[in-house]
Each structure stands twice: as C-alpha cells, then as structure tokens.
Amino acid sequence: MHKTLQHIRVLLGAQGHFWTQARAAVLTVLTTHPRPLRAEEIHRALQNRHINLSSVYRALRLFETLNIVRRVTLGKGAPRYELADGYRDHHHHLVCDTCGRIEDVTTCPVEAGRLPQQIQRRTGFAVRSHVLDLFGLCRSCRRRGVSTTESG
Amino acid sequence: MHKTLQHIRVLLGAQGHFWTQARAAVLTVLTTHPRPLRAEEIHRALQNRHINLSSVYRALRLFETLNIVRRVTLGKGAPRYELADGYRDHHHHLVCDTCGRIEDVTTCPVEAGRLPQQIQRRTGFAVRSHVLDLFGLCRSCRRRGVSTTESG
C-alpha cells in the first residue's frame, strides 16, 4: 500500500501549504492515470473543473519539490509528470522509439545490483534516487518491421 | 576505440548530409568537453567561430537523429547534449541535487544484469538503448551537511 491523498493532505498542511481544489484535482488525475502525463494533458483532464493551466504548473512544481511527483523526460516533447516513489511502486519506463508508447517495468537492476551502495563506498556520493528509462521497439512495432533509424 | 570525427564525416556524406563548419565545430566542442553541455554552452564555446545559435540547434538535432549525440535532461534547466554510445564510452550520470555537479559512472547495472535480454524475452520489447541517472548528494555537499529537501 502506498500513501494516500489523505497522507499528502496532512503532509502539505504540516508544511504550511493549503489543500486546495487545484492541488487535489491534479493529484487525483495523477493517481487515476498511472502513466507519465504532460502538464497540458493533466490540464485537459481537468477541463470541467475550471482550473487554470498556471495552477497546474504551480501544483506540479510544489509537488516536485516535496518529492510527491517526479518529472520525467521521455523521447520528444514536453516533460511528463507522475507520482514519485513512495506514492506508487518503484518502476522504470520502456519507451518505443517508433510509436512513443510507454510501458512500465518494475524490475530494478540498480537496486538489485546494489549500485547506490557501491557508488557511495567508492566515490562518497550519496545516491538518493535514480531514473532509468529504456528505449527501443515495442513488440507491435517490431513485428510491423518498422525501423527507427529514419535516415533517407 | 571509438569512432572519430573522420568516421562521422563519412557517415554524414553517405547519407547526403554536408560536412560543414558549424557541424564540425559543434562536434569538436562535444569531443573536447566530455560532459553534457547545453545548446547555449556549446554556442558560447563557439563565440569566435561566427556560428549562429540556430545552427547549433540544427546540428544537434541532426546528430541526435543519427544517434551521434544524445540529449539528456538532468535536474533543472535546459537539456544537455553529449556524444552518444559508440562515440564515447557507455556511461551514466551522478547528479548532485544541491550543487548541480555532474560526474560520470561507467558501471552499468543494466548490462550487468542483462535487463535488455530479460525484457525482450518477457515482453517482446527490443531494448536498443537506455538512460540511467542517479541523483543525490556529492561528497562535498554531504560533508557540508547540506540538505536537499528544502521545505521551509
């Protein structure tokens, strides 16, 4: 189980931040659509709610500094946002270079290989988090024989 | 051994692209400064060369589609560019959340753990490349007792 909206609400309060309609709405969208969303997409999912795009950006920025949300840049276009570790399962991404499709992978070679500990021991750098994304061809694009290296 | 500028020149020619001053200059900067650079920084390093920022962007875009350069987004600010795998050693980044310092790590848990093969076998997704960045506190920031979770 992960921390719920209720937990986040308390967390915000404890730090002097208000629990507002905009913030609750943004978090709800992120919880409801478990995949990296662009600010624009989140805003669109809120069209009925009367919430300004600026507020979406402001909410995302706040959540990011509080480590509730993390920003990921996958392939082309604007960055995307998703709930951070602790608010959903630790995972990585599989991004298809051809169709842009994004899938999650929960296997984590970083933890499995104890890389953080190894790095800390060898360099003194204290690893707190990591981002791992894998690019390539998804099954259907591969079957379709699509090539990524468009060059002619 | 890695592919040299000469190789790249031939590669471009083979695809109908010209070997121009701007392109050569951008590649030289990337080769000379082996760390992720912003478009702006590359341009600045070329100030004497009379090369327009637009051309830097155009060169980077071309190199990116040809997999000669890869774009990485580390922490805040504009994305950075560095030579891609095949043109320099495969590596990952250690990014200090406090001072922004970037170091390289050549240990790769993804290859070591044979994650690509595992994924391909299990999901049919053919992994071609990956990006792994680790965030935390570098040795000096840690000694200085700096905290990252700035919250009030």
Added chain:
DNA sequence: TGGCAAATTGCAAATAATTTGCAAATCTAT
C-alpha cells in the same frame, strides 16, 4: 459559525527555449 490573516488562483503579460521561412552563402561532385 464568523472573521481574519496568510496562501493560492486566474488572467494577462513576460520569459525562456527552440523552431522556422527565406535569401544568401557553402559544400559536393563534376
């Protein structure tokens, strides 16, 4: 519950980062 102070929002304007149109300049292959 009402009221106040502090925090947040909406909106429009400001920035920042990157892209594009097009004529002039450069490059490759004769």
Added chain:
DNA sequence: ATAGATTTGCAAATTATTTGCAATTTGCCA
C-alpha cells in the same frame, strides 16, 4: 571552376513555463 543541392544567418514565430497582482480560497481560532 561550375552547377545544383544543402545549409546558414537573421529575424520572426512557436512552444513551454513563469510571474505580478488583485480577487478568492483556505486554515485556524474565538
């Protein structure tokens, strides 16, 4: 050297995100 295709410079256009400020919302407490 020359022709023809590609690229560059420059300025203007886009795209993504941030900001100022008055109006509104929220948290807290009598």
